[in-house]
Amino acid sequence: MRRAYFKNNWIAALVVAPQLLIIFVFFYWPTSQALYWAFTFEQPWGGGNEWAGFENFRAILTDGRYWDSIKISIIYAAGATVLSMGMALILAVFADRQLRGYKYYRIGAIWPYAVAAPAVGLAFRFIFNSSAGIMSYVNAAFPGFWDPILNGDHALLMVIIAGAWKQVAYNFIFFLAGLQSIPRSLIEAGAMDGATVLRRMRDIQLPLLAPTFFFVLVINITDSFTDSFGIVDTMTGGGPARATNLMVYKIYVDGFQGLDYSGAAAQSIILMFLVIALTVIQFRYIERKVHYT
Amino acid sequence: MANIDIRQVRKSYGKDEVIHGVDLTVNIGEFVVILGPSGCGKSTLLRMIAGLEDISGGEISIAGTVVNDLEPRQRGCAMVFQNYGLYPHMTVAENIGYALKVAGMKKPERLEKVRAVAKSVGLEEFMDRKPGQLSGGQRQRVAMARAIIREPKVFLFDEPLSNLDAKLRVQMRHEIRRIHNRIKATSVFVTHDQHEGMTLADRMVIMNKGTIDQVGTPEEVYNRPATVYVAGFIGSPAMNFLSGQISAEQSVILLADDSRIEIASDAARRHAGALVQLGLRPEDMTLCAPGAGHLTGSFDFYEELGSSGLYHLMIEDVPFTVLSSIKPRFQHGDQVGVLADLSKLHVFGAKDGVRIDMDEQVIRQMEPAE
Numbered sequence: 001m002r003r004a005y006f007k008n009n010w011i012a013a014l015v016v017a018p019q020l021l022i023i024f025v026f027f028y029w030p031t032s033q034a035l036y037w038a039f040t041f042e043q044p045w046g047g048g049n050e051w052a053g054f055e056n057f058r059a060i061l062t063d064g065r066y067w068d069s070i071k072i073s074i075i076y077a078a079g080a081t082v083l084s085m086g087m088a089l090i091l092a093v094f095a096d097r098q099l100r101g102y103k104y105y106r107i108g109a110i111w112p113y114a115v116a117a118p119a120v121g122l123a124f125r126f127i128f129n130s131s132a133g134i135m136s137y138v139n140a141a142f143p144g145f146w147d148p149i150l151n152g153d154h155a156l157l158m159v160i161i162a163g164a165w166k167q168v169a170y171n172f173i174f175f176l177a178g179l180q181s182i183p184r185s186l187i188e189a190g191a192m193d194g195a196t197v198l199r200r201m202r203d204i205q206l207p208l209l210a211p212t213f214f215f216v217l218v219i220n221i222t223d224s225f226t227d228s229f230g231i232v233d234t235m236t237g238g239g240p241a242r243a244t245n246l247m248v249y250k251i252y253v254d255g256f257q258g259l260d261y262s263g264a265a266a267q268s269i270i271l272m273f274l275v276i277a278l279t280v281i282q283f284r285y286i287e288r289k290v291h292y293t
Numbered sequence: 294m295a296n297i298d299i300r301q302v303r304k305s306y307g308k309d310e311v312i313h314g315v316d317l318t319v320n321i322g323e324f325v326v327i328l329g330p331s332g333c334g335k336s337t338l339l340r341m342i343a344g345l346e347d348i349s350g351g352e353i354s355i356a357g358t359v360v361n362d363l364e365p366r367q368r369g370c371a372m373v374f375q376n377y378g379l380y381p382h383m384t385v386a387e388n389i390g391y392a393l394k395v396a397g398m399k400k401p402e403r404l405e406k407v408r409a410v411a412k413s414v415g416l417e418e419f420m421d422r423k424p425g426q427l428s429g430g431q432r433q434r435v436a437m438a439r440a441i442i443r444e445p446k447v448f449l450f451d452e453p454l455s456n457l458d459a460k461l462r463v464q465m466r467h468e469i470r471r472i473h474n475r476i477k478a479t480s481v482f483v484t485h486d487q488h489e490g491m492t493l494a495d496r497m498v499i500m501n502k503g504t505i506d507q508v509g510t511p512e513e514v515y516n517r518p519a520t521v522y523v524a525g526f527i528g529s530p531a532m533n534f535l536s537g538q539i540s541a542e543q544s545v546i547l548l549a550d551d552s553r554i555e556i557a558s559d560a561a562r563r564h565a566g567a568l569v570q571l572g573l574r575p576e577d578m579t580l581c582a583p584g585a586g587h588l589t590g591s592f593d594f595y596e597e598l599g600s601s602g603l604y605h606l607m608i609e610d611v612p613f614t615v616l617s618s619i620k621p622r623f624q625h626g627d628q629v630g631v632l633a634d635l636s637k638l639h640v641f642g643a644k645d646g647v648r649i650d651m652d653e654q655v656i657r658q659m660e661p662a663e
Binding site: 193195203 | 345364371376378379443
């Protein structure tokens with residue numbers, strides 16, 4: 001590939017400056033602040049910080065509730081990722097078959113990505129409301145079947161479905177693009193070789209979709225750890241009895257409601273390293289196995 | 294092994310009809326080449342036989358069974374694609390054996406067959422490679438092996454050699470013919486390359502804008518082209534054309550430069566007054582002194598072809614070429630005479646482009662212009 005070079009470094013610096021400024025203000029500055037708070041005792045009302053070393057981390061990691069939160073977050077990440085990728089894959093496979101009207105389905109399937117997380121949460125709160133939404137009809141037939149306000153498992157399932165629904169659109173775009181980049185002659189060769197539609201999907205399309213699949217997997221997992229706040233906040237507020245208290249929501253609750261800035265800061269540092277570690281592991285060890293040339 | 298029957302087959306995309314009622318029969322064990330320029334509908338016709346494209350009208354039957362509504366896998370055809378269509382995530386062995394795997398053949402049996410077929414096309418060293426690690430010719434062989442292993446009723450080739458370089462193309466062409474001679478499968482081969490067509494075909498089908506202009510052996514198509522289109526398409530360098538008119542009173546064809554060809558009076562009467570196109574192949578003429586031959590033109594330029602030379606002349610503003618193995622030198626603008634082998638003159642109606650048959654005796658003489 002050809003590269004363009006700026007002869008004048010000042011122009012280059014000037015062009016890059018706005019982006020660097022944004023990254024600095026919204027990433028490095030808060031991160032360094034969080035790092036500072038995590039290793040000190042930060043006063044809720046301001047004032048002198050006291051050096052704490054690893055005391056904040058020790059307190060969190062010995063707290064059973066934090067481990068509960070981690071467990072819930074992993075369940076949420078796995079559930080939402082599997083559900084949304086599964087749904088997106090099915091939709092993309094059908095859109096790729098170019099059945100009648102697929103262009104409209106395609107637009108329809110992309111649309112949800114434009115909806116903000118709190119709006120999604122609000123909409124699903126109505127849908128899954130045990131006494132007012134469609135689930136109330138099910139409850140009328142089978143009393144006590146669905147109660148996310150009292151039953152923690154139901155609440156978590158509800159949050160997972162809402163989170164997955166929001167992510168479906170994003171995954172769909174990538175899956176569809178991935179499927180459409182598979183040369184038609186391969187599918188046709190499969191048809192000539194005697195493979196049925198389902199067999200062709202299994203033996204040809206899905207294996208060739210693997211690089212896309214991997215990329216989407218990484219994005220989904222990291223996203224479900226960091227981007228689930230809006231849905232939890234509008235739907236359950238972390239309840240009932242902390243059953244949906246995901247790591248990212250616990251940071252907010254501990255920090256801004258409990259005013260434990262140092263504890264919350266330490267949690268965000270842990271979350272950050274968790275996400276970094278996940279990404280590195282996935283890219284280094286999994287990605288290698290899914291490339292074809 | 295099966296014959297293919299194509300009856301009044303049409304294909305339209307929306308309102309655009311691209312194939313206008315084509316009839317063709319391919320006999321058992323025959324190698325038929327469909328030849329035509331891009332966009333003439335030849336690949337579409339092949340894909341309709343394969344089942345990759347719906348048939349808008351008419352019927353296609355393979356081995357006596359109408360296949361219009363059958364899936365590709367139920368038709369018993371194997372196809373070699375232009376870009377090979379190899380599965381990039383499978384090894385050569387897996388690519389070749391995929392059809393058998395789908396058909397449910399047991400692994401040991403399958404592997405043995407894959408090995409035998411791979412050996413027959415010279416691929417046994419590459420069994421564990423992925424297609425990405427193969428050269429163009431090797432990929433082509435994998436595509437062939439994948440088709441052969443199924444022992445199909447019908448072989449379909451969709452411009453399989455057009456992605457190869459010139460030398461390899463000739464080599465693969467020979468290989469395809471050799472394979473055909475060995476397994477004698479009914480084959481339909483689509484190409485835009487007339488050399489491929491002439492050398493491979495038992496019979497050739499020349500397509501033009503969604504219709505068939507001529508079906509015949511390569512010799513027939515070359516010696517007796519049915520239309521002006523076929524005459525101009527087959528043969529390299531291409532045939533020359535001169536416009537003329539049949540005159541019944543004098544029993545001649547008058548050319549634009551006042552040259553005239555005497556023809557039999559009954560032929561002249563049959564086509565009295567008709568505007569015609571005369572076709573002469575560059576290889577059916579020789580150069581001579583101006584006035585000594587049938588035609589006279591002015592020399593334009595020369596192309597060296599090695600064993601012979603191609604002389605570009607202008608006859609009354611019409612470009613005209615003559616192939617000659619003796620290579621005289623001319624200056625631009627020199628007057629050059631052309632002596633034609635009149636037994637190889639082709640006459641076509643100017644309006645419909647259809648061949649007008651004149652017996653070899655009918656064309657007696659071509660008089661040079663005064």
